[in-house]
Amino acid sequence: MIPIITAFEQSPDRGRGLARDMPVRWALEEVGQPYDVRLVSFGDMKERAHRSLQPFGQIPTYEEHDLVLFESGAIVFHIAERYKGLLPNHTGARARAITWMFAALSTVEPVIVQREVSLYLESDKPWCEERLPIVEERIRSRLAELGARLGNQEWLDDAFSAGDLLMVQVLRRLSGSNILDDYPNLGDYVARGEARPAFKRAFEAQLTVFTGKADTKR
Amino acid sequence: MIPIITAFEQSPDRGRGLARDMPVRWALEEVGQPYDVRLVSFGDMKERAHRSLQPFGQIPTYEEHDLVLFESGAIVFHIAERYKGLLPNHTGARARAITWMFAALSTVEPVIVQREVSLYLESDKPWCEERLPIVEERIRSRLAELGARLGNQEWLDDAFSAGDLLMVQVLRRLSGSNILDDYPNLGDYVARGEARPAFKRAFEAQLTVFTGKADTKR
Numbered sequence: 001m002i003p004i005i006t007a008f009e010q011s012p013d014r015g016r017g018l019a020r021d022m023p024v025r026w027a028l029e030e031v032g033q034p035y036d037v038r039l040v041s042f043g044d045m046k047e048r049a050h051r052s053l054q055p056f057g058q059i060p061t062y063e064e065h066d067l068v069l070f071e072s073g074a075i076v077f078h079i080a081e082r083y084k085g086l087l088p089n090h091t092g093a094r095a096r097a098i099t100w101m102f103a104a105l106s107t108v109e110p111v112i113v114q115r116e117v118s119l120y121l122e123s124d125k126p127w128c129e130e131r132l133p134i135v136e137e138r139i140r141s142r143l144a145e146l147g148a149r150l151g152n153q154e155w156l157d158d159a160f161s162a163g164d165l166l167m168v169q170v171l172r173r174l175s176g177s178n179i180l181d182d183y184p185n186l187g188d189y190v191a192r193g194e195a196r197p198a199f200k201r202a203f204e205a206q207l208t209v210f211t212g213k214a215d216t217k218r
Numbered sequence: 219m220i221p222i223i224t225a226f227e228q229s230p231d232r233g234r235g236l237a238r239d240m241p242v243r244w245a246l247e248e249v250g251q252p253y254d255v256r257l258v259s260f261g262d263m264k265e266r267a268h269r270s271l272q273p274f275g276q277i278p279t280y281e282e283h284d285l286v287l288f289e290s291g292a293i294v295f296h297i298a299e300r301y302k303g304l305l306p307n308h309t310g311a312r313a314r315a316i317t318w319m320f321a322a323l324s325t326v327e328p329v330i331v332q333r334e335v336s337l338y339l340e341s342d343k344p345w346c347e348e349r350l351p352i353v354e355e356r357i358r359s360r361l362a363e364l365g366a367r368l369g370n371q372e373w374l375d376d377a378f379s380a381g382d383l384l385m386v387q388v389l390r391r392l393s394g395s396n397i398l399d400d401y402p403n404l405g406d407y408v409a410r411g412e413a414r415p416a417f418k419r420a421f422e423a424q425l426t427v428f429t430g431k432a433d434t435k436r
Contacts, residue, residue, distance in 0.1 A: 051363075056321075056360065069313055069317050070317060070321070071321050071325065074313070074316050077320070092285045095285060095296050098292050098295060098296070099289050099292040102291040103289050106323045106324065109328075110331065125349070127343070127344070127348075130343075130345075134340075145273050145274045
């Protein structure tokens with residue numbers, strides 16, 4: 001049995017690969033593990049059946065025999081532990097790669113998501129325009145720090161890892177803005193991630209769901 | 219050599235155990251591993267020496283021989299992998315515990331931190347009062363979902379794990395509000411976490427730093 005993940009039937013990002021099935025697809029492509037996709041509607045996600053897999057009513061989930069996981073970070077980590085290619089063998093390098101996984105999701109992503117909260121959830125509020133630059137300044141602080149650490153390295157540690165996969169995916173959320181333009185080494189870093197064959201296959205797979213050309217089981 | 223962590227010289231939470239050294243101390247106490255603490259001032263944190271350990275200029279860090287880690291979630295995970303007591307042995311149960319670690323930091327904590335952003339960073343803004351209930355409603359949605367999943371279980375899975383440690387610690391950030399009162403099973407869950415001897419020892423250790431009775435090396 002190959003793993004089954006869930007993804008949006010109709011992704012709100014219109015196929016830009018910003019939904020949270022994307023890092024899971026990318027991780028599976030990096031390790032060369034085929035997978036099936038079950039598409040869920042916004043209605044399905046909030047039903048008991050889906051919530052029994054994902055208590056917060058979100059995507060993605062990951063099913064493998066009787067194991068059910070959720071949280072894209074945890075699923076990517078499980079894939080990285082179960083298959084070769086996303087975590088180094090050396091204990092120290094492995095711990096550092098895991099550190100970057102948590103840094104991506106716990107330190108960098110939250111400030112970036114707040115920009116989307118401003119733009120999409122609070123766009124009708126009187127404070128939207130005045131608050132957005134404050135939110136963006138918080139993003140810029142984190143990017144300056146991340147860019148300073150990355151320097152002219154190719155990846156955050158010696159070799160591409162699940163930490164880079166999640167960090168690139170988090171930074172991709174800024175693709176609709178011009179914020180990354182001011183951090184050219186981070187822009188190049190994202191481009192290196194997107195140039196990976198595994199990324200491209202994953203991106204194509206989620207795009208075909210949106211364009212209606214997907215060959216997935218329901 | 220025993221591990222060395224960094225913590226605030228003067229914690230902004232005034233010893234309430236909400237700073238991010240707390241989950242690391244708690245994890246070390248759960249596994250029975252002694253540790254040293256190096257206190258850092260707000261000035262120190264932004265200097266090159268500390269940033270070489272922690273690129274975002276924050277606490278905690280974790281040093282063990284030549285291994286340097288940051289991100290409290292990653293440090294707790296490293297402790298859980300290195301010592302016994304915070305992750306189950308069975309592959310499936312272990313993956314589920316890790317899922318709850320990511321859920322705590324990536325799904326529950328960000329909405330809770332936004333309340334602190336409103337109260338402390340944006341308290342002087344004209345939108346503060348009108349926006350706070352919106353922020354709190356997002357917290358309540360997540361708590362309702364988490365509480366529904368927890369039900370009348372003692373812990374999120376079969377036994378206490380690093381997932382519970384991080385989730386309890388995240389929920390403790392609400393201790394200055396009355397929000398948890400509306401989710402009694404979550405309140406009880408937090409109380410069960412705080413009743414653990416390891417929690418109490420960790421709490422006491424960080425409190426003595428604030429009260430000036432700490433016996434830590436500088």
